[in-house]
Amino acid sequence: MSGTDHVNIALLGQGFMGRAHSNGWKQVASFFKVPLKPVMHTVFGQEDENGEAFAANWGWKNCTTNWKKAIRLPEIGLIDVATPNYLHAPMAMDAIKAGKAVCCEKPIAGTLKDARQMAQAARKAGVKTFVWYNYRRVPAVALAHRLVRQGRVGEIRHVRALYLQDWAGPEVPLAWRFDAKLAGSGAHGDLNAHIVDMTRFVTGQEITEICGGIAETFIRERTLLSGPAAGGIAAGLKSAGGTGKVTVDDTVLFLARFSGGAVASYEAARQATGNQNRNGFEINGTKGSLRFDFERMNELQFYDATADRAVQGWTTIMVTHGADHPYVGAWWPDAHLIGYEHGFVNEAYDILRVLAGQDPVVPIPDFEDAYKTQRVLEAALLSARSKRWVKVADVK
Numbered sequence: 081m082s083g084t085d086h087v088n089i090a091l092l093g094q095g096f097m098g099r100a101h102s103n104g105w106k107q108v109a110s111f112f113k114v115p116l117k118p119v120m121h122t123v124f125g126q127e128d129e130n131g132e133a134f135a136a137n138w139g140w141k142n143c144t145t146n147w148k149k150a151i152r153l154p155e156i157g158l159i160d161v162a163t164p165n166y167l168h169a170p171m172a173m174d175a176i177k178a179g180k181a182v183c184c185e186k187p188i189a190g191t192l193k194d195a196r197q198m199a200q201a202a203r204k205a206g207v208k209t210f211v212w213y214n215y216r217r218v219p220a221v222a223l224a225h226r227l228v229r230q231g232r233v234g235e236i237r238h239v240r241a242l243y244l245q246d247w248a249g250p251e252v253p254l255a256w257r258f259d260a261k262l263a264g265s266g267a268h269g270d271l272n273a274h275i276v277d278m279t280r281f282v283t284g285q286e287i288t289e290i291c292g293g294i295a296e297t298f299i300r301e302r303t304l305l306s307g308p309a310a311g312g313i314a315a316g317l318k319s320a321g322g323t324g325k326v327t328v329d330d331t332v333l334f335l336a337r338f339s340g341g342a343v344a345s346y347e348a349a350r351q352a353t354g355n356q357n358r359n360g361f362e363i364n365g366t367k368g369s370l371r372f373d374f375e376r377m378n379e380l381q382f383y384d385a386t387a388d389r390a391v392q393g394w395t396t397i398m399v400t401h402g403a404d405h406p407y408v409g410a411w412w413p414d415a416h417l418i419g420y421e422h423g424f425v426n427e428a429y430d431i432l433r434v435l436a437g438q439d440p441v442v443p444i445p446d447f448e449d450a451y452k453t454q455r456v457l458e459a460a461l462l463s464a465r466s467k468r469w470v471k472v473a474d475v476k
């Protein structure tokens with residue numbers, strides 16, 4: 081398998097996340113003092129993806145078009161799953177069966193049943209698992225988590241979360257993200273998954289009840305897709321002519337209650353014109369409030385209601401100070417900004433720490449934890465269908 085000083089990794093997938101994870105594994109040991117050296121051993125891609133070129137570009141030693149073989153290679157210790165949602169379960173279960181650690185993209189699975197089986201299998205086998213909820217490792221979000229733990233916002237009353245994008249106009253062909261069999265759901269599993277995880281993480285509380293779910297599909301038919309996804313979400317997708325049915329939502333909204341008494345609202349959308357990647361939250365507590373928007377990812381806004389009333393107001397914190405802000409010390413001199421890819425490098429570091437028996441910088445979701453997020457997502461869809469309150473405890 082892998083030695084005590086290194087871990088051999090097999091990456092499954094060469095698309096958008098295949099590139100993001102490759103960059104994570106490639107950069108991590110250059111910026112962080114890693115307890116285990118990540119060895120980029122083998123990358124899997126489909127026949128039409130030119131694995132040799134991908135491997136040469138990113139530094140993978142080998143490439144293959146057979147993911148089952150990649151998982152069984154005895155020298156591989158960590159399987160990194162970066163394929164469409166319906167493939168997470170078969171790939172992760174195979175890896176668990178082979179006794180390998182697994183880091184899997186989000187949502188953990190397309191369906192609750194798959195997510196439950198993955199969590200059960202991992203528990204039974206005792207292997208280490210991780211889910212790439214990368215926004216936890218944006219320094220501003222990790223700082224928000226820390227400030228809540230320090231009691232700086234007091235008792236949380238309101239959580240307002242949204243993840244709005246606008247890439248899914250009618251010209252975008254029928255990629256896997258629009259097919260329920262491949263994706264499970266649309267904006268819901270893609271975007272609400274992130275903000276459910278992020279708000280569970282920042283508040284340190286669980287979502288207990290859901291109501292007011294609305295799921296809507298505005299564009300019900302799209303042109304058929306020609307060729308592979310080409311490493312983007314919508315850009316570069318080509319139409320093959322003919323049309324097919326969209327079987328997922330374009331938007332899902334819902335209301336929720338948290339275990340600590342807070343009330344919450346969630347909104348995910350792919351056609352919220354003008355909001356290109358507005359992934360964020362506002363949290364209001366008895367002593368203060370926090371606001372984050374990924375479109376300004378180096379900043380966290382904090383309102384300190386314990387300050388002298390004469391000077392109370394929103395403060396924009398530039399989360400770029402190595403000595404004071406999570407993960408930042410590994411990067412550039414103070415006040416030099418970071419970008420999207422840094423969250424993945426930070427996560428690669430924490431995965432290596434946990435594999436080496438150390439604590440991560442901030443908590444990292446395993447399959448058990450990501451299954452909790454999946455139950456919330458399922459409860460929201462149940463609420464939308466049945467138009468009633470749904471207790472998350474009843475959704476297993």
Ligand SMILES: NC(=O)c1ccc[n+]([C@@H]2O[C@H](COP(=O)([O-])OP(=O)(O)OC[C@H]3O[C@@H](n4cnc5c(N)ncnc54)[C@H](O)[C@@H]3O)[C@@H](O)[C@H]2O)c1
Nearest residue numbers: 093094095096097098126162163164165185186187309311
């Ligand atoms: N953490 C994040 O912020 C984030 C962002 C985007 C996507 N994702 C997640 O990452 C995963 C992959 O998304 P992506 O955007 O990289 O997708 P993508 O379409 O860009 O890439 C998917 C990869 O899977 C391979 N694949 C597709 N169908 C396959 C099949 N039948 N058999 C074997 N391989 C197959 C493709 O060839 C490609 O290499 C999804 O679960 C998605 O939800 C997470």
